[in-house]
Amino acid sequence: MSLEYAILVSLRERAGSGYELARRFDKSIGYFWAASHQQIYRSLKRMVDAGWIDCDEVAQDKRPDKKVYRVSEDGAAELARWIGEPATPSSTTRNDLSVKLRGASFGNTAEVIAEMTRHRDMHAERLELYRTLEQRDFPVPARLTGRELHQYLVLLGGMRVEEAFLSWCDESIKALENDGGEAS
Amino acid sequence: MSLEYAILVSLRERAGSGYELARRFDKSIGYFWAASHQQIYRSLKRMVDAGWIDCDEVAQDKRPDKKVYRVSEDGAAELARWIGEPATPSSTTRNDLSVKLRGASFGNTAEVIAEMTRHRDMHAERLELYRTLEQRDFPVPARLTGRELHQYLVLLGGMRVEEAFLSWCDESIKALENDGGEAS
DNA sequence: GAACGATATGCAACACGTTGCATTGCAACC
DNA sequence: GGTTGCAATGCAACGTGTTGCATATCGTTC
Numbered sequence: 001m002s003l004e005y006a007i008l009v010s011l012r013e014r015a016g017s018g019y020e021l022a023r024r025f026d027k028s029i030g031y032f033w034a035a036s037h038q039q040i041y042r043s044l045k046r047m048v049d050a051g052w053i054d055c056d057e058v059a060q061d062k063r064p065d066k067k068v069y070r071v072s073e074d075g076a077a078e079l080a081r082w083i084g085e086p087a088t089p090s091s092t093t094r095n096d097l098s099v100k101l102r103g104a105s106f107g108n109t110a111e112v113i114a115e116m117t118r119h120r121d122m123h124a125e126r127l128e129l130y131r132t133l134e135q136r137d138f139p140v141p142a143r144l145t146g147r148e149l150h151q152y153l154v155l156l157g158g159m160r161v162e163e164a165f166l167s168w169c170d171e172s173i174k175a176l177e178n179d180g181g182e183a184s
Numbered sequence: 185m186s187l188e189y190a191i192l193v194s195l196r197e198r199a200g201s202g203y204e205l206a207r208r209f210d211k212s213i214g215y216f217w218a219a220s221h222q223q224i225y226r227s228l229k230r231m232v233d234a235g236w237i238d239c240d241e242v243a244q245d246k247r248p249d250k251k252v253y254r255v256s257e258d259g260a261a262e263l264a265r266w267i268g269e270p271a272t273p274s275s276t277t278r279n280d281l282s283v284k285l286r287g288a289s290f291g292n293t294a295e296v297i298a299e300m301t302r303h304r305d306m307h308a309e310r311l312e313l314y315r316t317l318e319q320r321d322f323p324v325p326a327r328l329t330g331r332e333l334h335q336y337l338v339l340l341g342g343m344r345v346e347e348a349f350l351s352w353c354d355e356s357i358k359a360l361e362n363d364g365g366e367a368s
Numbered sequence: 369g370a371a372c373g374a375t376a377t378g379c380a381a382c383a384c385g386t387t388g389c390a391t392t393g394c395a396a397c398c
Numbered sequence: 399g400g401t402t403g404c405a406a407t408g409c410a411a412c413g414t415g416t417t418g419c420a421t422a423t424c425g426t427t428c
Binding site: 002005006008009012029031032033034076079080082083084086087092093094095096097098099100101102103104105106107108111112115118119145146147149150151153154156157158160161163164165167168171172175176179 | 186189190192193196213215216217218260263264266267268270271277278279280281282283284285286287288289290291292295296299302303329330331333334335337338340341342344345347348349351352355356359360363
């Protein structure tokens with residue numbers, strides 16, 4: 001249900017086609033709410049039916065036609081309503097790395113260390129990306145207000161979480177390696 | 185697909201019935217992989233069909249009969265295989281709080297602050313819980329080895345992530361409040 | 369001119385998670 | 399004796415996410 005609200009936010013920032021939205025969900029808002037183009041097209045259809053967005057067909061030079069969507073008044077109202085609504089119990093945690101770690105003694109510990117190292121590197125890379133985006137888009141965070149501030153805070157959340165995963169991976173790899181050396 | 189591996193881990197730690205597994209998924213392993221009893225019963229059926237687990241019907245005094253499941257050799261082999269397997273691209277991030285924050289200027293900022301405060305409190309509570317569990321189950325973390333170490337590291341991951349969310353919420357609430365005071 | 373990649377939209381099938389409901393046995397409480 | 403509550407198992411329907419495929423235009427490259 002919530003993807004539709006992510007789309008509303010993105011379309012309120014700027015109207016666009018399904019394809020453009022899919023590009024945005026490959027980065028930017030997509031870092032915090034993943035979605036494929038199939039999901040997006042399917043949702044756009046439902047949202048048109050619900051009257052949350054309107055659609056203009058736009059013919060283009062040198063490119064296939066596209067359908068540009070923008071948020072209707074009903075859609076804007078619905079978005080505002082959802083933003084104010086207390087969220088459902090939330091955070092259904094599902095972390096397969098934790099499951100693997102917990103089951104490490106039923107598998108091969110060396111493989112688990114390798115897997116944690118892979119994840120460590122992925123989180124480090126993602127953190128690097130966020131820091132690059134921060135420097136590029138928000139060089140002076142202290143002065144931000146309004147929509148820019150909100151966007152910055154979302155990015156900050158991403159950094160905090162990646163930092164946490166990174167330390168966790170580092171600590172765990174160290175502990176597993178020590179354990180392999182002494183016990184096992 | 186991955187729930188079945190979480191169940192395998194849990195059943196290798198100790199054989200049990202569907203109901204008992206559902207209780208375990210209300211805490212312990214469930215903090216890192218959420219699952220309802222319907223999912224669990226459904227998965228157990230599939231896993232029996234696949235030959236990953238075996239089932240004994242156990243009659244009980246003063247209670248309904250139950251079906252106790254244990255991991256078969258095939259199941260153990262499959263679990264070990266999965267643990268060693270590099271995980272799929274992973275972490276499909278979906279954080280509705282980030283979406284709400286990003287859309288704050290299209291809703292009511294005061295409501296967003298209230299919502300972030302609610303989440304802040306939930307994360308603080310969860311962190312408290314993890315710290316209690318740590319003190320209860322792992323009073324001397326430095327000496328842990330093997331399976332206990334693995335369980336501790338999973339808990340540590342939970343704490344790191346909750347700490348991160350907590351600081352993020354605190355920072356964001358502060359920034360949003362300041363922004364409301366000066367600009368807007 | 370064939371092949372490839374980007375733009376652009378979409379269907380169908382399947383896997384997985386959620387919600388709501390249903391049933392049985394027994395104990396305890398009022 | 400009826401209600402409540404825990405133990406225990408399960409079905410059906412629906413919503414959402416994933417995977418694989420299909421199609422069309424246009425520009426560039428081999």
